[in-house]
Amino acid sequence: xxxxxxxxxxxxxxxxxxxxxxxxxxxxxxxxxxxxxxxxxxxxxxxxxxxxxxxxxxxxxxxxxxxxxxxxxxxxxxxxxxxxxxxxxxxxxxxxxxxxxxxxxxxxxxxxxxxxxxxxxxxx
Amino acid sequence: xxxxxxxxxxxxxxxxxxxxxxxxxxxxxxxxxxxxxxxxxxxxxxxxxxxxxxxxxxxxxxxxxxxxxxxxxxxxxxxxxxxxxxxxxxxxxxxxxxxxxxxxxxxxxxxxxxxxxxxxxxxxxxxxxxxxxxxxxxxxxxxxxxxxxxxxxxxxxxxxxxxxxxxxxxxxxxxxxxxxxxxxxxxxxxxxxxxxxxxxxxxxxxxxxxxxxxxxxxxxxxxxxxxxxxxxxxxxxxxxxxxxxxxxxxxxxxxxxxxxxxxxxxxxxxxxxxxxxxxxxxxxxxxxxxxxxxxxxxxxxxxxxxxxxxxxxxxxxxxxxxxxxxxxxxxxxxxxxxxxxxxxxxxxxxxxxxxxxxxxxxxxxxxx
Numbered sequence: 001x002x003x004x005x006x007x008x009x010x011x012x013x014x015x016x017x018x019x020x021x022x023x024x025x026x027x028x029x030x031x032x033x034x035x036x037x038x039x040x041x042x043x044x045x046x047x048x049x050x051x052x053x054x055x056x057x058x059x060x061x062x063x064x065x066x067x068x069x070x071x072x073x074x075x076x077x078x079x080x081x082x083x084x085x086x087x088x089x090x091x092x093x094x095x096x097x098x099x100x101x102x103x104x105x106x107x108x109x110x111x112x113x114x115x116x117x118x119x120x121x122x123x124x
Numbered sequence: 125x126x127x128x129x130x131x132x133x134x135x136x137x138x139x140x141x142x143x144x145x146x147x148x149x150x151x152x153x154x155x156x157x158x159x160x161x162x163x164x165x166x167x168x169x170x171x172x173x174x175x176x177x178x179x180x181x182x183x184x185x186x187x188x189x190x191x192x193x194x195x196x197x198x199x200x201x202x203x204x205x206x207x208x209x210x211x212x213x214x215x216x217x218x219x220x221x222x223x224x225x226x227x228x229x230x231x232x233x234x235x236x237x238x239x240x241x242x243x244x245x246x247x248x249x250x251x252x253x254x255x256x257x258x259x260x261x262x263x264x265x266x267x268x269x270x271x272x273x274x275x276x277x278x279x280x281x282x283x284x285x286x287x288x289x290x291x292x293x294x295x296x297x298x299x300x301x302x303x304x305x306x307x308x309x310x311x312x313x314x315x316x317x318x319x320x321x322x323x324x325x326x327x328x329x330x331x332x333x334x335x336x337x338x339x340x341x342x343x344x345x346x347x348x349x350x351x352x353x354x355x356x357x358x359x360x361x362x363x364x365x366x367x368x369x370x371x372x373x374x375x376x377x378x379x380x381x382x383x384x385x386x387x388x389x390x391x392x393x394x395x396x397x398x399x400x401x402x403x404x405x406x407x408x409x410x411x412x413x414x415x416x417x418x419x420x421x422x423x424x425x426x427x428x429x430x431x432x433x434x435x436x437x438x439x440x441x442x443x444x445x446x447x448x449x450x451x452x453x454x455x456x457x458x459x460x461x462x463x464x465x466x467x468x469x470x471x472x473x474x475x476x477x478x479x480x481x482x483x484x485x486x487x488x489x490x491x492x
Contacts (some may be wrong), residue, residue, distance in 0.1 A: 011346045032349075032372045034342045034379065036327065051293035068372045071228050076444050103369075106437075114441060124141045 028063035040074035079115035135485035145319035146216035339391025382411035408487035
């Protein structure tokens with residue numbers, strides 16, 4: 001298994017934690033990099049690797065303030081990988097949104113529908 | 125606002141007005157410490173971007189701080205929507221000017237004018253002595269200043285202080301104040317002071333909160349975003365996020381697709397305008413675009429506009445699942461997203477610039 005990924009948040013990219021030893025999976029903060037592919041590709045690749053030998057129960061947290069449309073495509077990719085994992089091992093996706101942020105709630109519902117696994121929608 | 129066809133010509137007019145007076149940045153509204161910090165941070169980022177030498181940077185920074193404090197000290201009397209204070213930064217080939225317009229009580233005009241005239245009559249040595257004299261002999265005025273700020277501005281800028289007053293009522297007037305960090309001639313100064321009055325009128329009429337004119341890069345986009353968030357005077361999470369989202373998409377569009385007709389500079393030249401009125405805020409961006417890109421762009425905006433609000437979600441999902449085209453910048457989702465976030469149509473205008481380029485203005489209204 002590849003080493004864990006821990007990336008600190010910046011003004012335009014989110015905090016990322018992908019750590020199977022600690023069972024911690026999280027993307028949180030703002031995501032508006034202009035080159036979202038460049039930022040997310042290592043994350044996507046890590047998850048593809050992880051999907052081959054996942055934990056018996058994966059709990060993945062999205063806790064986003066906002067994201068640009070370039071990031072939306074990458075989040076979609078990530079939710080598809082999670083959906084793949086869910087075919088063999090239980091996956092819980094917790095989609096956090098701030099109180100009153102209807103757009104973020106709707107985004108969670110949309111990604112859940114598109115990747116075909118239920119998200120827990122959690123108001124902060 | 126989106127239905128007003130003149131809205132975007134207004135963006136181009138403003139762009140040209142800014143070019144004429146070499147303005148780079150305008151803020152209008154209520155100035156609080158958090159906002160002034162952001163204004164200063166943006167100025168720093170932009171000076172770093174163009175590689176400004178640190179001596180100039182320090183002088184510009186100092187004069188900005190003092191000018192902003194002048195505004196905050198006096199703004200308690202101008203809480204009306206229609207006569208909010210204005211702060212302007214001018215940059216002409218690295219020659220900076222700072223200007224402000226704010227409401228002042230008529231009873232203070234005479235003493236202020238005396239101070240300004242006195243400062244303008246003194247040379248560098250006399251100014252130094254006068255500074256010391258004021259510091260030692262007069263207490264702070266009730267507004268917290270003793271004219272020291274003005275003396276310091278004159279000393280640091282090594283410039284005369286240009287000013288004028290414009291009557292509002294028998295109690296209030298606008299006080300316009302301008303200084304520079306460069307050798308502009310007196311006639312240029314007077315001209316830009318007139319420009320300032322013209323600009324303040326437009327800003328009041330159009331409810332402008334903020335204008336930035338200059339280079340757009342992915343780096344200064346972040347400071348611009350922080351800055352504009354400060355000028356969105358609403359606290360509701362949902363509205364703030366919508367506004368931020370629309371700004372990000374619009375500005376990333378400018379960076380990704382805007383053209384540089386002169387072929388010079390690190391960033392894409394353009395303008396960002398934010399207006400706020402009782403119904404909502406409107407985010408507008410203007411930039412040059414190569415004519416061969418126009419058809420594709422128009423098709424994208426028209427497609428988003430023609431789509432009923434209830435269908436947007438489906439269109440968004442379709443686009444989300446598409447594989448990106450080779451070399452595609454962005455997700456192809458920007459306009460659909462802006463339309464979803466604003467629940468309004470996207471207003472755009474193209475103005476012919478030369479045989480290769482047009483000036484594109486896009487505006488998105490976000491209701492409160």
